[in-house]
Amino acid sequence: MVLSQNIAYRNGFKQTQAISVNGVGWNAYRNIISELPEGRSVRVDYYRGTLTLMSPSRKHEKANSLLTRLIIAICDELKLDVESLGSTLWQSQAADSAIEPDSSFYIQNEQVVRDKETLNLDSDPPPDLAVEVDITNPSLRKLPIYAALKIPEVWIYDGRVLRIFHLQQGAYVEAQTSLAFAAIPVRRLPEFLELGQSEGMSAAVAATRRWVQQLLAGGA
Incomplete structure (x- = not known):
């Protein structure tokens, strides 16, 4: 096995630490996962022999928490059922891949999985949307993992811009609109994320709700 380590710094302070190990077989990956403690803050991804462990920063987690709340608020206003599964570990031995999204x-498939206590990507549909917050650690490298697991839509937010990717013929293509929220220009969500930074989460959620209501009423 070959170990590599990457530590991201911003303004002189350590933000995110990532450790990658190459030459890890599927069984070894499963053994490592089984030894990690419950309630850990470390994110895991695995792709065809490379295992990466990443410790997200507080700033990263705060942005992710707010973005999750905004997505749920949009679903509420659109009267869409949603199941938010956070950083659930999605894995498939057949794809030799695994990932914990932010x-x-x-x-779209909420009703299909609603009554299931466990999910298996070899027989159940993958999550409809995965989100990566890219403030201190690049997430584009994860797209092949998501593609292997056949997750149809991935958002990457870098602290300023929200990028949307659709899975098409086994690879991701950047798009302007969301598959999950076709009628909502979700690329404007960074405006509400910035509001959350200055005025708090509740203010950002309330503003997002008003925005969606205006869109549904035919406003700008």
Whole structure:
């Protein structure tokens, strides 16, 4: 096995630490996962022999928490059932891949998985939407993992811009609109995320709700 370590710094302070190990077989990956403590803050991803462990920063987690709340608020206003599964570990031995998104959601397929206590990507649909917050650690490298797991839509938010990716013929293509929220220009969500930074989460959620209501009423 080959170990590599990457530590991201911003303004002189350590933000995110990532450790990658190459040459890890599926069984070894499963053994490592089983030894990790419950309630850990470390995110895990695995792709065809490479295992990466990443410790997200507080700033990263705060942005992720707010974005999750905004997505749920949009679903509420659109009267869409949603199951938010956070950083659930999604894995498939057949795809030799696994990942813990920052957030994941069933929206279009919520009813399909509603009564299931456990989910298996070899027989159940993958989450409809996965979100990565990219403030201190690049997330584009994770797209092949998501593609292997056949997750149809991935958002990447870098602290300023929200990028949307749709899975098409086994690869991601950047898009302007969301598959989950076709009628909502979700690329404007960073405006409400910035509001959350200055005025708090509740103010951002309330503003997002008003915005969606205006859109539904035919406003700008």
